[in-house]
Amino acid sequence: MYKKALPAALAAAALAALTLAPAAPAAAATGELIEVIHTYTETVKESNSSFMCPANEVMIGRAHYGDENGKTTYRCGRIYVNGEQASVELATTKTLRERDSYYAIAGDAAIIGRKHIGDENGYTTYYVGRMFWQGRTVRLATWQWDEYLIESNHSSRAGANRVMTGREHVGDENGLTRYEYSTLQLGAPSGPNR
Structure with missing residues (x-):
């Protein structure tokens, strides 16, 4: 019995150590150090709202409480490569009916804003931005819902060095929502398709 308990205790200690260790910046495939730093938070009324992250920032989280008259909080962050801020350019928008919507960005981009009109039968528009550093595209390396x-x-908030790349919502305000977050890399091709 002691032999079985010891490996379990060691595994629990190792897991605790990993859980408590601070997240390190991501090292890109080409050796650059990529960091996403939370810099801006804003709360708005959900219905008939339009939100954009500040210039050169991307969305890294969202919270919502109540129905369409409740409050939504957005979190934005700056991307740094080797200590220098990356730029973000509006690339496209996508509008969907809010109820039973699914949106995941195709390509190397992140959500930079969101507009919502009405209740769950209204429409949501996502603003999508491409990310650049010294003329090179900042690409997505992994995707996870x-x-x-x-x-x-x-x-919901992105883990260390991740950005928001998708959202799914089912039903009304009592329905379910989930988010897709992706890690970043520079100068290497995108990872496999979702």
Whole structure:
């Protein structure tokens, strides 16, 4: 019995050490150091709202409480490569009916803003930006969806050095929402398709 308990105890200690260790900046495939730093937060009324991250920033989180008359909070961050801020340029927009919507960016870009009109039967527009550093494209390396959350009472934020690249919403304010976050790399081709 002691032999079984010891490996489990060691595994638990190793997991605790990993959990408590601070996240290090991501090293790109070409050796650059990429960091995403939270710099801006704003709260707006959900219905009939339009939000854009400040210039050269991307979305890294969203929270919402209540129905369409409730409050939505957006979190934005700056991307730094080797300590120098990357630029972000508006590339496209995508408008979907809010109820039962699914949006995941195709290509190397991140969500930089969101507009929502009405309730769950209204429409949501996503603003998408491409990221550049010294004339090179900042690309997506991995994509991961988080767990479903209740739309009317949730907060979601990207992990270290990740940016928001998708959102899915099912139903009304009592329905489910989840987000896709992606890590970044520079000067290497994008990872495999989702």
